[in-house]
Amino acid sequence: MKSAFRTPQRVLSIALWAIGIRLVSAVLALFANLAFPLDQKQQFTVFHEASPFWDTFARYDSGYYEGIAWGGYVPLPGGRSNIAYFPVYPLLMRAVGRLFGRQHAAYYISGIGISWTCFVLAMIAMFYLARLDLPAPKAQRAVLFTMIFPFSFFFGLVYSESTFLLFAVLAFYAFRTRRWLAGGLCGAVATATRVPGILMLPGLAWIAWRAAQPSARERLRAAGGLALAGAGFAAYSVYVFRLTGNPFEWAATLQRWGYHPGGAAWNAPLRLMGRLLTHPYLYLTTDRMAPYDTLYGVSAVAFALAVPLVWRRLGAGYGLYMAANLWLPLSSGVFEGMGRYCSLLFPCFIWLASTRSPAIATAITVVFAMFYTLGLALFTTVHPIF
Numbered sequence: 111m112k113s114a115f116r117t118p119q120r121v122l123s124i125a126l127w128a129i130g131i132r133l134v135s136a137v138l139a140l141f142a143n144l145a146f147p148l149d150q151k152q153q154f155t156v157f158h159e160a161s162p163f164w165d166t167f168a169r170y171d172s173g174y175y176e177g178i179a180w181g182g183y184v185p186l187p188g189g190r191s192n193i194a195y196f197p198v199y200p201l202l203m204r205a206v207g208r209l210f211g212r213q214h215a216a217y218y219i220s221g222i223g224i225s226w227t228c229f230v231l232a233m234i235a236m237f238y239l240a241r242l243d244l245p246a247p248k249a250q251r252a253v254l255f256t257m258i259f260p261f262s263f264f265f266g267l268v269y270s271e272s273t274f275l276l277f278a279v280l281a282f283y284a285f286r287t288r289r290w291l292a293g294g295l296c297g298a299v300a301t302a303t304r305v306p307g308i309l310m311l312p313g314l315a316w317i318a319w320r321a322a323q324p325s326a327r328e329r330l331r332a333a334g335g336l337a338l339a340g341a342g343f344a345a346y347s348v349y350v351f352r353l354t355g356n357p358f359e360w361a362a363t364l365q366r367w368g369y370h371p372g373g374a375a376w377n378a379p380l381r382l383m384g385r386l387l388t389h390p391y392l393y394l395t396t397d398r399m400a401p402y403d404t405l406y407g408v409s410a411v412a413f414a415l416a417v418p419l420v421w422r423r424l425g426a427g428y429g430l431y432m433a434a435n436l437w438l439p440l441s442s443g444v445f446e447g448m449g450r451y452c453s454l455l456f457p458c459f460i461w462l463a464s465t466r467s468p469a470i471a472t473a474i475t476v477v478f479a480m481f482y483t484l485g486l487a488l489f490t491t492v493h494p495i496f
Contacts, residue, residue, distance in 0.1 A: 261449030290335030297339025
């Protein structure tokens with residue numbers, strides 16, 4: 111009974127943590143924007159003129175999401191297209207933004223509100239998912255690690271990460287608790303939110319196979335939930351086919367942007383590790399992209415090394431989810447976006463939270479918080495962290 115009363119209190123505290131970290135991050139971004147020069151000219155502004163506060167939420171991909179919310183999928187200069195951005199998040203921006211008038215600023219600010227709301231709900235869902243494997247205090251620790259991971263500042267921006275995280279966590283929770291229809295619906299939203307969303311299906315399939323009761327009806331319901339989870343991805347591909355004649359035009363667009371997945375996923379990490387081990391100072395001080403590739407690359411290597419440990423501690427479903435979502439971006443041979451991709455690998459944060467050592471937990475918290483501040487400052491000042 112005492113535990114039942116404490117659970118709502120923990121959920122409330124998690125919601126307050128989530129809101130608090132978003133507010134603190136917004137203030138830190140403002141100070142970074144005021145104190146440090148921009149590394150390059152900003153591409154987008156929330157209002158007609160630059161705003162030191164609001165523009166910190168609208169860097170890089172943010173403008174593309176707003177563009178889809180405003181005018182839909184259209185060709186872009188240089189033979190590019192915004193069709194590579196999956197539709198759930200910009201459609202939410204459009205739906206909410208139009209409540210406040212057809213203005214670009216309304217869409218941007220709606221995007222911020224959606225990201226913040228999804229982030230708070232995702233952290234609550236993360237707590238309940240972690241509770242399936244951990245006691246409540248460690249489940250809270252998993253939430254904290256997710257919040258302050260060095261690249262988790264993306265969850266508060268006009269980006270789709272927090273929306274995807276919410277529905278991915280809900281899908282895994284529903285599948286683990288044999289709520290097949292709910293899991294399928296959440297999975298469908300997730301797979302229609304980000305390109306790599308489809309890579310959650312191997313992990314969900316494994317969980318469905320292990321969790322479903324050995325009856326034909328239960329197996330059929332689990333298979334139906336899994337098929338429904340992939341329906342979001344399939345529906346967008348059908349839409350793209352009707353729009354362009356090629357259901358995988360979003361993939362062709364990514365290739366025109368310089369992403370060519372399918373290569374050996376270990377090539378880029380091995381090159382980076384070789385440079386850092388043989389001539390780290392020369393590399394970091396003479397190659398303009400070296401500091402950013404190092405931040406992304408070391409994160410990717412650390413998560414890759416954690417895959418077998420997560421697999422062993424939490425099961426193959428989580429291990430498959432991590433492995434697939436690391437393989438795809440790394441197989442392109444570049445590190446762009448790896449920080450964001452790692453921030454969505456929630457099984458790793460659950461595994462880290464399972465440590466029995468308070469000293470290790472404290473060290474992780476301190477290191478995460480330090481590099482979170484660095485990453486936020488770099489992104490805000492338009493360095494190539496995206």
